[in-house]
Amino acid sequence: MERxxxxxxxxxxxxxxxxxxxxxxxxxKAIIGVSIPSATHGFMGGLNWHAQETIKRLKATYPNxxxxxxxxxxxxxxxxxxxxxxxxxxxxxxxVLPFESEPLTSPVKxxxxxxxxxxxxxxGLSQAGIEDLYVAGDNTAxxxxxxEYFKANLKSGQKIVVLRGIPTTLDNERVDAFxxxxxGSGIEILDMQHxxxxxxxxxxxxxxxxxxxxxxxxxxxxxxxxxxxxxEAISQxxxxxxxxxVGGAGMKEIVKRIMDxxxxxxxxxxxxxxxxxxxxxxxxxxxxxxxxxxxRFIIGSTLITPENAARFYFPNSxx
Amino acid sequence: xxxxxxxxxxxxxxPGLSALGPLLALILLVVLGAFLNDNFLSAGNVTNVxxxxxxxxxxxxxxxxxxxxxxxxxSVGSMAAFIxxxxxxxMNALLPGMGVGVPLVLAGMAIALAVGLLAGLGNGLLVTKxxxxxxIVTLGTMGIFRSLVTWLADxxxxxxxxxxxxxxxxxxxxxxxxxAWPILVFAAVAIAGQIAMRHTRFGRYCxxxxxxxxVALYSAVNVDRIRLLTYVxxxxxxxxxxxxxxxxxxxxxxxxxxxxxxxxxxAVIIGGTALKGGYGRVWGTVVGVLILSLIDNILxxxxxxxxxxxxxxxxxxxxxxxxxxxxxxxx
Numbered sequence: 001m002e003r004x005x006x007x008x009x010x011x012x013x014x015x016x017x018x019x020x021x022x023x024x025x026x027x028x029k030a031i032i033g034v035s036i037p038s039a040t041h042g043f044m045g046g047l048n049w050h051a052q053e054t055i056k057r058l059k060a061t062y063p064n065x066x067x068x069x070x071x072x073x074x075x076x077x078x079x080x081x082x083x084x085x086x087x088x089x090x091x092x093x094x095x096v097l098p099f100e101s102e103p104l105t106s107p108v109k110x111x112x113x114x115x116x117x118x119x120x121x122x123x124g125l126s127q128a129g130i131e132d133l134y135v136a137g138d139n140t141a142x143x144x145x146x147x148e149y150f151k152a153n154l155k156s157g158q159k160i161v162v163l164r165g166i167p168t169t170l171d172n173e174r175v176d177a178f179x180x181x182x183x184g185s186g187i188e189i190l191d192m193q194h195x196x197x198x199x200x201x202x203x204x205x206x207x208x209x210x211x212x213x214x215x216x217x218x219x220x221x222x223x224x225x226x227x228x229x230x231x232e233a234i235s236q237x238x239x240x241x242x243x244x245x246v247g248g249a250g251m252k253e254i255v256k257r258i259m260d261x262x263x264x265x266x267x268x269x270x271x272x273x274x275x276x277x278x279x280x281x282x283x284x285x286x287x288x289x290x291x292x293x294x295x296r297f298i299i300g301s302t303l304i305t306p307e308n309a310a311r312f313y314f315p316n317s318x319x
Numbered sequence: 320x321x322x323x324x325x326x327x328x329x330x331x332x333x334p335g336l337s338a339l340g341p342l343l344a345l346i347l348l349v350v351l352g353a354f355l356n357d358n359f360l361s362a363g364n365v366t367n368v369x370x371x372x373x374x375x376x377x378x379x380x381x382x383x384x385x386x387x388x389x390x391x392x393x394s395v396g397s398m399a400a401f402i403x404x405x406x407x408x409x410m411n412a413l414l415p416g417m418g419v420g421v422p423l424v425l426a427g428m429a430i431a432l433a434v435g436l437l438a439g440l441g442n443g444l445l446v447t448k449x450x451x452x453x454x455i456v457t458l459g460t461m462g463i464f465r466s467l468v469t470w471l472a473d474x475x476x477x478x479x480x481x482x483x484x485x486x487x488x489x490x491x492x493x494x495x496x497x498x499a500w501p502i503l504v505f506a507a508v509a510i511a512g513q514i515a516m517r518h519t520r521f522g523r524y525c526x527x528x529x530x531x532x533x534v535a536l537y538s539a540v541n542v543d544r545i546r547l548l549t550y551v552x553x554x555x556x557x558x559x560x561x562x563x564x565x566x567x568x569x570x571x572x573x574x575x576x577x578x579x580x581x582x583x584x585x586a587v588i589i590g591g592t593a594l595k596g597g598y599g600r601v602w603g604t605v606v607g608v609l610i611l612s613l614i615d616n617i618l619x620x621x622x623x624x625x626x627x628x629x630x631x632x633x634x635x636x637x638x639x640x641x642x643x644x645x646x647x648x649x650x
Contacts, residue, residue, distance in 0.1 A: 039474030042475060045469075045474030046474075049474055049475070164626070167626075194629075198577070199570065200568065203567070208620055209619070
């Protein structure tokens with residue numbers, strides 16, 4: 001796009017920094033293709049925002065890098081996007097957050113076989129060893145950290161309800177880890193229904209839980225969007241004093257309420273949408289330096305408490 | 320056929336039963352629910368189910384007219400999300416000038432209705448003036464509205480200012496004589512819809528156009544104008560549904576109103592309106608909406624099956640409800 005400024009700045013940057021820049025040294029800009037699902041819910045919205053911000057920053061920092069960003073609303077569209085990137089944009093690397101593991105495996109494998117760098121984000125492919133770099137959140141830790149908090153803060157015999165996400169392996173990993181973490185604590189799980197990571201759905205599921213169960217001591221909403229719907233249903237029933245809620249991900253409104261010591265929201269468990277930034281930054285390093293970046297980078301899930309909440313609060317992000 | 324259903328029942332094959340099919344299914348569901356859980360008939364649960372049904376319900380009443388006149392509207396779910404987004408943004412923008420109060424809420428409501436009217440007008444004009452199939456027109460606008468709300472929200476969530484929200488909240492959560500507002504508004508819409516379909520020229524024209532638009536045209540019915548009106552009416556009702564929806568959670572996002580169009584269409588068909596047009600039954604639509612909400616509610620209240628199978632149970636009941644009436648009417 002800004003070819004003239006690129007040539008000037010690229011020359012300047014290489015000359016000034018004297019960096020070892022494999023691609024730029026050949027007088028060519030390295031193009032990194034980025035394929036992510038479109039912003040259909042809060043978490044993906046945050047992820048899209050962080051992707052765009054990071055690309056802006058990386059373009060400014062490394063003039064010899066260019067990015068092609070494509071967002072897809074469905075699996076088929078994502079496969080097409082990746083094929084288009086290969087055919088028409090001649091990408092040097094692909095950073096992909098697969099919509100679903102199975103259908104994306106062979107298209108991404110084809111990219112790898114064409115000799116390109118492949119970074120897979122968050123959802124693994126169904127065949128091992130395709131990607132050069134794997135960056136992901138830790139779903140097991142996400143469930144475990146939440147479970148440990150419940151175990152430490154509830155007595156034996158107390159009752160909880162759980163809202164699950166969209167039925168996926170990712171959701172199963174979280175729920176299994178949660179169940180394992182509270183094992184032996186005597187905490188009783190009254191109900192587990194799917195809220196599909198959606199506010200409206202979570203609102204009606206929680207309304208029904210409240211009609212059905214006289215005693216609920218805590219709710220694992222497992223997602224901050226669902227936590228919003230759950231909290232609204234609880235206040236409609238006037239039962240705010242009876243139970244607390246733990247969401248997940250790190251939505252700014254929820255983090256704010258934890259900062260303000262809301263008794264209904266004692267803690268939150270992170271699963272940062274900014275993990276796409278980690279993937280982009282590390283992939284960029286591959287093209288601007290000799291830093292070895294192949295391997296696996298797992299971002300931990302930690303507990304947001306009133307004490308550390310300020311560190312997780314991004315007021316400008318849409319999520 | 321509509322005449323046959325009104326005739327007094329005689330013999331074994333009661334003609335009235337075909338129309339009563341969905342009603343029977345509804346009663347069966349209520350009995351099942353009451354049997355499975357003691358709290359099912361509690362005032363709280365009944366209010367929850369009816370209030371939840373209200374959004375889809377108002378939209379489905381409008382959809383009944385569109386389908387009866389031989390049209391279809393796939394854009395209503397996205398339209399609701401878009402209207403909610405615009406309404407919230409407008410109210411947030413007007414807040415500094417107007418302050419929290421009744422005028423601000425009324426302004427928001429007026430904006431919602433205006434946007435709904437324009438959106439419906441757009442759909443209607445594309446169908447009647449540009450002569451494009453309603454399926455294609457509304458498939459297109461469905462994508463447009465959905466993208467627009469995601470864009471307005473920057474991929475995230477549009478939230479109503481906290482103070483306004485607290486003030487506006489009672490529109491969903493409180494009511495008159497213990498009946499929540501959304502239920503009252505839904506009831507009013509349903510009654511008005513039933514009267515319009517059965518006792519006005521507009522309703523009869525809708526059925527005439529749906530059964531044969533050529534004959535309707537030769538009978539001096541202004542086919543395009545009536546068709547246009549059905550889409551505008553539906554747009555207005557989507558606006559009205561949004562007015563009741565926004566105070567519930569005070570937010571809109573790309574996932575707001577997801578699949579509402581299919582729920583509304585399913586409710587209309589379960590209720591006995593012909594998908595190919597020509598015959599509409601507004602009270603049936605109301606029954607259809609209640610059936611859909613009750614299935615969800617009962618599945619949550621009772622641990623009958625694995626939650627993975629909820630969708631399958633819904634599918635079976637929808638098909639059964641329709642088979643029940645078609646089977647009877649064929650006999």
